[in-house]
Amino acid sequence: MEEYSDELIEEIKDNIDIVDFIGEYVDLRRKGREYFGNCPFHEERTGSFSVTPSKGIYYCFGCKKGGDVISFCQDYFDMSYDQAIKYLGGQAGISTVKTKVSPTMLYLKKSTRKKKKKPVPTKHEILNEKILNDFEKRRINKWIEEGIPQSIMDCYGVMYDRKSNRIVYPVYDNAGNLINIKGRTLFDNYKEFNPPIPKYMNYYPVGDVDYFQGFCLKKDILMKSKEVIIFESLKSVMKLDSFGMLNSISSETSQINIFQVKILIHMHCDVVIAFDSDVSLEEIKKKETIQLLCSFTNVYVVYDNKGLLGGKAEKNSPVDKGKEIWDELYKNRIKIER
Numbered sequence: 001m002e003e004y005s006d007e008l009i010e011e012i013k014d015n016i017d018i019v020d021f022i023g024e025y026v027d028l029r030r031k032g033r034e035y036f037g038n039c040p041f042h043e044e045r046t047g048s049f050s051v052t053p054s055k056g057i058y059y060c061f062g063c064k065k066g067g068d069v070i071s072f073c074q075d076y077f078d079m080s081y082d083q084a085i086k087y088l089g090g091q092a093g094i095s096t097v098k099t100k101v102s103p104t105m106l107y108l109k110k111s112t113r114k115k116k117k118k119p120v121p122t123k124h125e126i127l128n129e130k131i132l133n134d135f136e137k138r139r140i141n142k143w144i145e146e147g148i149p150q151s152i153m154d155c156y157g158v159m160y161d162r163k164s165n166r167i168v169y170p171v172y173d174n175a176g177n178l179i180n181i182k183g184r185t186l187f188d189n190y191k192e193f194n195p196p197i198p199k200y201m202n203y204y205p206v207g208d209v210d211y212f213q214g215f216c217l218k219k220d221i222l223m224k225s226k227e228v229i230i231f232e233s234l235k236s237v238m239k240l241d242s243f244g245m246l247n248s249i250s251s252e253t254s255q256i257n258i259f260q261v262k263i264l265i266h267m268h269c270d271v272v273i274a275f276d277s278d279v280s281l282e283e284i285k286k287k288e289t290i291q292l293l294c295s296f297t298n299v300y301v302v303y304d305n306k307g308l309l310g311g312k313a314e315k316n317s318p319v320d321k322g323k324e325i326w327d328e329l330y331k332n333r334i335k336i337e338r
Helices: 006-014 018-022 069-077 081-092 103-111 131-134 141-145 152-153 215-224 234-242 259-268 279-284 288-294 323-331
Strands: 029-031 035-036 049-052 059-060 159-161 166-172 178-185 200-202 227-231 248-250 268-273 300-303
Touching: 006 069, 006 081, 018 059, 018 069, 018 081, 069 081, 081 259, 081 288, 131 178, 152 234, 215 248, 215 259, 227 234, 234 248, 259 288, 279 288, 279 300, 288 300
Parallel strands: 227 248, 227 268, 268 300
Antiparallel strands: 029 035, 035 049, 049 059, 159 166, 166 178, 178 200
């Protein structure tokens, strides 16, 4: 177990609001200066679980469990002390990497320290499902030719926008709320337009990506799986589905943010990152969020070091060249060591 300075522990606890943090997992109600709810550690109906923000502690009068936000992480998520520190440090935006600091600098750092705000995702507008009626349900021949069956596209709500000549699909958050429509142009020469038209387009404003595309549809499968595969796009998820592997979701970008790391940690399974060929192994390994994730679970990367996908310039997904090449890349996936 690593040793952490008292100053670091204090800084982490100062920057995590214990009521907000525990309130994500326990329905708390304020009574005077304290908050009460049903204990998450034993079955009850009396609401004997209390949180005292002025002291930064919680305590259950029923099962006698209590402590600070660190011990809550350990007990609730079955984390080790090291894991809890690194997880909360990531939540608070505080590095937990040990560095040597002189006593003078330590004093100055403590006396001038400003409280950091915990990263909070922007809220998404929940859209009315009726907006999907603006699009056509029809065969998407281009994607069928690329090996994605129409039946799989139907499962994900893939449709056609005649006005912009785009393949469109609904974007749902992890709770199953419609929050966006995403479109991909069918014009192969989209860059030649004046002005050029975007390859992908969001039909509605989007904030932080605090979800995985496809998660709400596959939640039961993913929770039973020992492994989850992360692609950049929903199209790659559908292609892997057609290969018979149903345990993949899309991060919507070529990176995994802190909100998505939190989701993955709670899934308690291995993570396989399968980004497009233009993203290097070193780029993935040096990301702070990936390093944080490695503290909690095994993280692998599907990486093409033989040029099977055509190199960086091609920007191909690991599934774009068919099942045989995917199988080889997946078989030789690389584990990221801490």
